Amino acid sequence: KESRSLQSEGPDTFIFFSDGLGKVHRVVLQHSAGNLPQPGEMMEVASPNDGLQTPMGLAVDSEAEYLYLADMDGERIQRLSLSGGPATDVVVSPEAGRPRSVVVDAAGERIYWSDWLGSRIRYANLLNSSQVSDLLQAVPCADGLTLVENRLFWTDS
Numbered sequence: 001k002e003s004r005s006l007q008s009e010g011p012d013t014f015i016f017f018s019d020g021l022g023k024v025h026r027v028v029l030q031h032s033a034g035n036l037p038q039p040g041e042m043m044e045v046a047s048p049n050d051g052l053q054t055p056m057g058l059a060v061d062s063e064a065e066y067l068y069l070a071d072m073d074g075e076r077i078q079r080l081s082l083s084g085g086p087a088t089d090v091v092v093s094p095e096a097g098r099p100r101s102v103v104v105d106a107a108g109e110r111i112y113w114s115d116w117l118g119s120r121i122r123y124a125n126l127l128n129s130s131q132v133s134d135l136l137q138a139v140p141c142a143d144g145l146t147l148v149e150n151r152l153f154w155t156d157s
Helices: none
Strands: 004-008 015-018 026-028 042-046 055-061 066-071 076-081 089-094 098-107 110-115 120-125 132-139 142-148 151-156
Touching: 015 055, 015 089, 015 098, 015 132, 042 076, 066 110, 076 098, 098 142, 110 142, 120 142
Parallel strands: 055 098
Antiparallel strands: 004 015, 015 026, 026 042, 055 066, 066 076, 076 089, 098 110, 110 120, 120 132, 142 151
């Protein structure tokens, strides 16, 4: 499968990835509880049946136990509980634009994403995502957002 985005999570270590077909999967690498699937087992966590169109970016908020999805063609950012359940919209267009990459700053209570439609990097408060702001403008094709020690990095596709 073509992997569009990878995100891992521990201490029960999972890898989340989008497969290029509109689906997001979880693979168990290791776990500490006996009720989880065995290591190597893959599970679909979101699909077009859930309204998902083109999941391009994934981010895990391990403190709140959420997986965030940047749905580029759906023009929205969604959130899924790591324990299962339906996705909820966090930011939708026009504010979301065409989100490509997403990263969560749990300590700063923000979510950042690249908007390919507006050539910018945007952010919203995790507690009140209706307030969307631009962090940077004139950033065409920003991708691969990551946060290291309160600094945001990205690549240019």
